[in-house]
Amino acid sequence: MDWDKLRIFHAVADAGSLTHAGDKLHLSQSAVSRQIRALEESLNTTLFHRHARGLILTEQGELLFDATRAMAKRLEAAEARIRDSEDEVFGELRVTTTIGFGTLWLAPRLAKLYEKYPDLKIDLMLEERVLDLPMREADIAIRMKEPSQADLIRRRLLGVRIKLYAAPEYLDKHGTPQSLAELHDHRLICQSSRAPQVAASASLIQRLFSTDVSSHLTVNNYFGILQGVIQGLGIGVLPDYLTEDFPQLVNVLPEEESGEVPVYLAYPGELRHSKRVEAFRDFVIDEVIAYRRRNRDEQG
Numbered sequence: 001m002d003w004d005k006l007r008i009f010h011a012v013a014d015a016g017s018l019t020h021a022g023d024k025l026h027l028s029q030s031a032v033s034r035q036i037r038a039l040e041e042s043l044n045t046t047l048f049h050r051h052a053r054g055l056i057l058t059e060q061g062e063l064l065f066d067a068t069r070a071m072a073k074r075l076e077a078a079e080a081r082i083r084d085s086e087d088e089v090f091g092e093l094r095v096t097t098t099i100g101f102g103t104l105w106l107a108p109r110l111a112k113l114y115e116k117y118p119d120l121k122i123d124l125m126l127e128e129r130v131l132d133l134p135m136r137e138a139d140i141a142i143r144m145k146e147p148s149q150a151d152l153i154r155r156r157l158l159g160v161r162i163k164l165y166a167a168p169e170y171l172d173k174h175g176t177p178q179s180l181a182e183l184h185d186h187r188l189i190c191q192s193s194r195a196p197q198v199a200a201s202a203s204l205i206q207r208l209f210s211t212d213v214s215s216h217l218t219v220n221n222y223f224g225i226l227q228g229v230i231q232g233l234g235i236g237v238l239p240d241y242l243t244e245d246f247p248q249l250v251n252v253l254p255e256e257e258s259g260e261v262p263v264y265l266a267y268p269g270e271l272r273h274s275k276r277v278e279a280f281r282d283f284v285i286d287e288v289i290a291y292r293r294r295n296r297d298e299q300g
Contacts, residue, residue: 005039008032009047010068013061016054073136077270089279090119096138100222101263102126104242106142106284113283120276128221133268140267140277142284147266154266155281157288160239162201162258164208165249170232177235177253180211187215187234189225200258205237208256244291 011021012032022032040047047061057065097106102124114120131137134151141147147154166176177183190205209216215234219225222238226246229236235252239261243249265284271277 001042002039005035005042006064006068006071008035009039009064010072012036012048012055013057013065013068016056018055070135076136077268089117089275090121091276092121092123093140093276093280094123094125094138095140095142095280096125096127096131097142098128098144098221099126100239101142101144101241103221103223104226104239104245108245109287112287113280116283117279120279122280133266136268139271139274140265140280142263142265144261144263146262146264151269152266153269153272154264155285157263157265157284158241158292159260159262160241161260162204162237163240163254164235164252164256165229165238165243166235166252167229167232168248168250170229170234171250171252173232176250180208180253180256183208183211183235183253184214186213187217188213188237189217189219189228189234190237191220191222191225192218200261201237204256204258208237241291244294 008021008025008027011025012018015021015024018029018032018036021027022029025032036047043060043064045060046058047064048055049058095106103126107124110122110124113122125131125138130143131141133139133141133147134149142157144160146156174186177186188208190208191201217228217233219228222242225236225238226242228234229238229249230246238249240257243251265281267274267277267281
């Protein structure tokens, strides 16, 4: 198949429009249409259903788009490796992690990384969905469990436990529960047990709700839970990594906590020589080491 026609097909499939693809490729709509028609003739199949709202891939078109998407990801990886300088760190780095860890731990620390590498461009993608690193949906990931793909380089960063926290003002007004049974008189702020989250957190939430909590607020990420706790809405179920930046929070019922949740950093093996990945990895590891040291000093 003609590489140029495949490139144009990929742009059209991605945009869902001949006009938008043409704008991206700096080609006229008629030129794009001719190339698509020629590709369909060479394959003896129809790749798009055409209708008033745009283009929809046929089953055969979906198969070809899967192939061109994989090719595009591989080409992006090759381009990233080629563009990496031996002495400089620059360019875009796509980082994915959970909403909670990204907003509450990682983002507040990124100023230090930018101070050292001002030409770095980080695309921080925060979502609970696990992005496919080998398919280059992201360059590097920080996740709350060990990645399963065999072709990833991974490193365990730290262990996190989920605990109960409240604002001092809330406890002054409503009292501090001394047992699980006393949670009945408080509002619990947590993720829904049906929300995508680590098993350890879900298990803790199920245990807490077994006490017949009279009032609760569920939020689908830890940032929202933290805001509720700070505003004195109730007692929140939160990861312990945020206590360094929010020392005013009080750990309620300290014996009630989740099992340890491992936090891993991972990236594709083909990016092992990327200067951008190396710079980000070393930055995160240094921050984790400093975080652990401060925690030890406080506990000591």
